[in-house]
Amino acid sequence: MKQKKGDNYNNLNLKPAKLFNNNAILVTNGSIKDYGSIYGTLTKNFASLSDTFVIAADGGALHCSNLRISPNVIIGDMDSITKGMIEKLGAGNGEIEFISFSQAKDESDTQLALDYLVKNGYERIIIVGAFGSRADHSYANLSLISSPYYDNVKVSIITENSEIFVVKNTCRIKGETGKKISIFSLTPFTFFEKTYGLKYRLKNEKLLLSPARGLSNEFTKNSAKITITEGWLLIVKEL
Numbered sequence: 001m002k003q004k005k006g007d008n009y010n011n012l013n014l015k016p017a018k019l020f021n022n023n024a025i026l027v028t029n030g031s032i033k034d035y036g037s038i039y040g041t042l043t044k045n046f047a048s049l050s051d052t053f054v055i056a057a058d059g060g061a062l063h064c065s066n067l068r069i070s071p072n073v074i075i076g077d078m079d080s081i082t083k084g085m086i087e088k089l090g091a092g093n094g095e096i097e098f099i100s101f102s103q104a105k106d107e108s109d110t111q112l113a114l115d116y117l118v119k120n121g122y123e124r125i126i127i128v129g130a131f132g133s134r135a136d137h138s139y140a141n142l143s144l145i146s147s148p149y150y151d152n153v154k155v156s157i158i159t160e161n162s163e164i165f166v167v168k169n170t171c172r173i174k175g176e177t178g179k180k181i182s183i184f185s186l187t188p189f190t191f192f193e194k195t196y197g198l199k200y201r202l203k204n205e206k207l208l209l210s211p212a213r214g215l216s217n218e219f220t221k222n223s224a225k226i227t228i229t230e231g232w233l234l235i236v237k238e239l
Contacts, residue, residue: 023052024122028110029059030132035066037160057109063129075099076109130157167233175219180238183214190231197224
């Protein structure tokens with residue numbers, strides 16, 4: 001088993017990861033209730049999972065086993081991964097790299113994993129297992145994907161029934177007619193010039209951080225265009 005101490009945060013890119021196809025899956029230690037649903041969504045996003053780099057944040061390694069995908073790297077403070085889990089993943093064959101950190105660190109295990117991927121050149125990253133019984137961890141993961149540090153990569157969180165991502169510029173969002181889409185301002189307000197393809201339209205108006213007026217909008221076409229001139233958005237799209 002390859003093992004590396006990662007207490008020096010800058011060492012996350014000491015050994016460049018094999019770039020596969022620039023796509024990566026980050027599996028963290030939240031809740032996954034329907035592995036078949038998550039696996040199906042991953043295969044829709046990535047044509048070949050065998051060519052997709054997989055990194056597990058600590059106990060997220062168990063989810064990898066249940067998803068039947070093998071992690072290339074396991075990273076974190078190793079407080080929630082068991083010896084049995086390591087053996088089940090076949091870590092003894094030397095193909096899985098372990099990067100361990102002290103529990104006395106500033107970054108969450110999920111951030112360590114995401115930073116590893118960004119520093120090693122991955123451009124499309126899907127996070128699974130981001131939410132669970134710890135509200136603080138769930139919020140931290142939502143906050144994490146809005147960081148300006150990740151502006152040059154495409155990062156999203158998927159659950160059994162939704163895809164969650166951040167929008168900071170005018171964009172077109174693929175969807176399905178009749179499916180729900182919720183739009184939240186991450187900044188004190190976001191100014192909309194106009195929207196297209198949504199049941200409840202916004203035109204020349206502000207969407208405030210609170211109250212959350214963008215809850216449960218709906219696609220009227222198979223894509224929506226959102227034109228914003230100021231602010232950042234959190235999008236929750238029904239799958």
